Amino acid sequence: MSPAPSKNYTDDVSLLVVTLDTNPFFWSDFPSHFSDFLSQVLAFLNSILLLGQLNQVVVIATGCNSCSYVYDSSSNKNHASTNGTMPALYSNLLHNLDEFIAKDKQLTTAHEPGNVPSSLLSGSLSKALCYIQRAFRSGPMHPQPRILCLQGSPDGPEQYVAIMNAIFSAQRSSVPVDSCYIASSNSSNSAFLQQASYITGGIYYKPPQLDGLFQYLSAVFATDLHSRAFLRLPKSLGVDFRASCFCHKKTIDTGYVCSVCLSIFCEHHDKCSTCSSVFGQAQSVAASTDNRKRKAE
Amino acid sequence: MPEVRIIAKNFMDMVASMPAMKLDKLYENGFICEAILRSLPPLAKKYVLQLLHIDQPVLARLFAEWVLPDGLSKHKVAIDRLLQLRLFVEALDSRKNEKTYKVNPTYQRSLQQLLVHGGTLPRESMPSNITVRLPTLEDLETYALEQWECFLLQLISPSHADKTLNISSSLMKVFQRRLLSQRDREAPKLTESGFQFLLMDTNAQLWYIIREYISNSEERGVDAGDLISFMLELSFHAIGEAYNINTLTDFQRNIIKDLADLGLVKLQQGRKESWFIPTKLATNLSVSFTESSSRKEGFVVVETNFRVYAYSTSKLHCEILRLFSRVEYQLPNLIVGAITKETLYNAFDNGITADQIVSFLRQNAHPRVAQRIPAVPDNVTDQIRLWESDINRVEMTEAYYYDEFPSRDVFEGACDCAREWNGLLWEDSKKMHLVVKSEVHSYVRDFLRRQK
Known part of the structure; x- marks a missing residue:
């Protein structure tokens, strides 16, 4: 771990790392267009940069099979390509995003129709954290970092462990993870993002409609960490704390937990697959059937 | 003790003190809007952003509801600032009889424009094949600081300076006005504010000088609004890029010469063209103090x-x-x-x-x-x-001393009168002596006259 940051600029200078969900399977099923969404997000990113000269924005695209940095406001390349018609931010980001989507497409493997595959959120979260760690070490002065996940596609239970690890690492370096979950149906929520925001002290918000996305983004997620201390921001109504089991990557309500390494399983095993501890030697058979019954509910 | 301090007021205070007409004209320029937005307190920035796309006036009550009880003071500061800069227009909702706020329409339009389409500078940087031997960023920074130091040294002790700048002596006098005091045939001496000036950080000093420069501009027949807008525009130019001097108006060309002497820009001459290169000092103009004060x-x-x-x-x-x-x-x-x-x-x-x-x-x-x-x-x-x-062990307060009161009633009445005005410093009821602050003297005197 890097030593605790001792000096900052003024309190409201922020480094915002945005993970942008580009999952084509999700967007093709979604009622509103990716381009509408993107144009609102771009205006939001621009407004963050507008708020302060030292503010920094990094965008990471989250695809189906890969993730990549698509924009970094601090890199020098940005100044070169201003062509007058479009701000450098937009042209750079769009160019990189195009390249990324093409690359991600090549990696795509076949999947069952009707079932939207999840995006690689764990990957982009880790990349975001790596970037932030670099910012921490860059010198005595660095902006206050935070992560904003713009996510639409459903959670991928197979990424559970990786995402949880990323969340805890964010918590340890006190980086809040804000999440803006975009979904057409009102009932669905992302358990991963809810947990991420809950644990790291970020904001989880699901805009009720996408037409005014910019307004939601600028009202809720543009708030710098300093101002959050004295503003009323959306509070989460409840967090889905369910875990995924390590054996089948399913989200479960009740399960078995290894007493040694706390790995979670959906069914009884004789031996822990993570730490190889042997279970149940002293237990009677009756007790274990009892357990199984409880789990079955 | 009298407080004579140089308040390192920033640009925005100057902008705020401008008449409404001129402000609205300034807000037509997107860059000025951006610079002003950046200078606001964090909460005010957020309010502006939040209301940017709302055309209807918003009830003041709603604003207060966004804020937690702890943040009310900050909220007030933010709103005051916004009203002062005329970014928010206050109005009264006729139906509900409540205060409402609305973003200044000119400002709103410019900022929306800037946000969606981005801003373009009125001039583009020159291609590198014309501008040979551009200084590196480090060179430029040392140049700027050297130039600034040279200026300061000339400012405080003209005899010490190694090389003289081309700043006209009349302009130099303006800068020195409050920093040096000169008696006849004596070497000029630093005043109290002069000493304080030297201890400020570079940016604060720069502000002070620029402020003097601008407030003096009317005397030189230059419009303060134009000057401010040009300087703010300048602060958005990229450091180290060359910009052709022909893109400037005559008025701006005059200013840029002064700015070059201060180290804000570096002037260079090519075979045919000449150009200016903004330094860090110039781009810092639009940054508020605190952000850049400790980066040196x-x-x-x-x-x-x-x-x-x-x-x-x-x-x-x-x-x-x-x-x-x-x-x-x-x-x-x-x-x-x-x-x-x-x-x-x-x-x-x-x-x-x-x-x-x-x-x-x-x-x-x-x-x-x-x-x-x-x-x-x-x-x-x-x-x-x-x-x-x-x-500072002893604090001096100017006061008036009364004695020989004709009766105890009058004495006590006078004490009460002084107390009412919060100016009673000391009383001795046995000997009937009374000391009051000098501000209250007139009231007590009136009181005593009435008793006669």
């Missing part, structure tokens, strides 16, 4: 035995250290001094406060010690403050 690399090490080591070759630094310490010896790149009671008393006599000295030492702390907390040893800062409070 420091050079001072203070030890617990009150010794000051300054790794610097600059004459200016030496002069500044001399203000509050005894410079013992000087090596080519090192100035060694000691902070003593005598030197500090000297400094306090000159109107420098302990806080200014401490903050100067902190801000200019050498990188090695800047990482430590505290950067300046506690015993030194405490002692500096103690010595300061030594001087």
Whole structure:
């Protein structure tokens, strides 16, 4: 771990790392267009940069099979390509995003129709954290970092462990993870993002409609960490704390937990697959059937 | 004690003091809107952004509801600032009879435009095949600082300066107006504010000079609004890029010459064309103070035995250290001094406060010690403050003394009258003596007259 940051600029200078969900399977099923969404997000990113000269924005695209940095406001390349018609931010980001989507497409493997595959959120979260760690070490002065996940596609239970690890690492370096979950149906929520925001002290918000996305983004997620201390921001109504089991990557309500390494399983095993501890030697058979019954509910 | 302090007011205070008509004209320029947005307190920035796309007036009550009870003071500061700069227009909702706020329409339009389409500077940087031998960023920064130091040295002691700048002596007089006092046939002496000026960080100094420059502009027949908008525009140019001087108007060309002398831009001449290169000082113009104040690399090490080591070759630094310490010896790149009671008393006599000295030492702390907390040893800062409070043991208040009251009733009435005006300093009810603050004297006198 890097030593605790001792000096900052003024309190409201922020480094915002945005993970942008580009999952084509999700967007093709979604009622509103990716381009509408993107144009609102771009205006939001621009407004963050507008708020302060030292503010920094990094965008990471989250695809189906890969993730990549698509924009970094601090890199020098940005100044070169201003062509007058479009701000450098937009042209750079769009160019990189195009390249990324093409690359991600090549990696795509076949999947069952009707079932939207999840995006690689764990990957982009880790990349975001790596970037932030670099910012921490860059010198005595660095902006206050935070992560904003713009996510639409459903959670991928197979990424559970990786995402949880990323969340805890964010918590340890006190980086809040804000999440803006975009979904057409009102009932669905992302358990991963809810947990991420809950644990790291970020904001989880699901805009009720996408037409005014910019307004939601600028009202809720543009708030710098300093101002959050004295503003009323959306509070989460409840967090889905369910875990995924390590054996089948399913989200479960009740399960078995290894007493040694706390790995979670959906069914009884004789031996822990993570730490190889042997279970149940002293237990009677009756007790274990009892357990199984409880789990079955 | 009279408080004569240079308040390092920033650009935005100046902007705020402009008449509404001129403000609206300024807000037509997207860059000015951006600079102003950046200068706002964090909460105010958020309000602007939140209301940017809302055309209807919003009830003031709603704003207060967004804020937690702890943040109410900040909320008030933010709203006041927004109203002061005329970014928010206050109105009364006729139906509900409540206050409403709305973003200034001109400002709103410009900022929306900037947000969606981005801003383009009125001039583009020149291609590199025309501009040969552009300085590197480091060179440019040293150039800017050198130029600035040279300017400062000339400002405070014209005889010491190695090279003279082309700043007209009349302009120099304007800058010196409040920093130096000159009696007939005597060398000019730094005034109290002059000493304070030297201890401020570069950016604050720059603001001070620019402020004088602008407030003096009307006398020189230059419109302050044009000047402000040009300077703010300048601050958005990229550092180290060359911009053709022909793109400037005549008026701007005159200004840029002055700015070059201050180190804000570097002028260069090619075979045919000439161009200017903005330095860091120029781009810092639109940044508020606090953000950039501590980014400069420091050079001072203070030890617990009150010794000051300054790794610097600059004459200016030496002069500044001399203000509050005894410079013992000087090596080519090192100035060694000691902070003593005598030197500090000297400094306090000159109107420098302990806080200014401490903050100067902190801000200019050498990188090695800047990482430590505290950067300046506690015993030194405490002692500096103690010595300061030594001087201010007695507080003077102008007062009036009354005695020989005709009766106890009149005396007590006078006491009550003074108390009512919050000006009673001392009373002796046995001997019937009374001392009141001088502001209250007239009321007490009136009271006593009425008694007769």
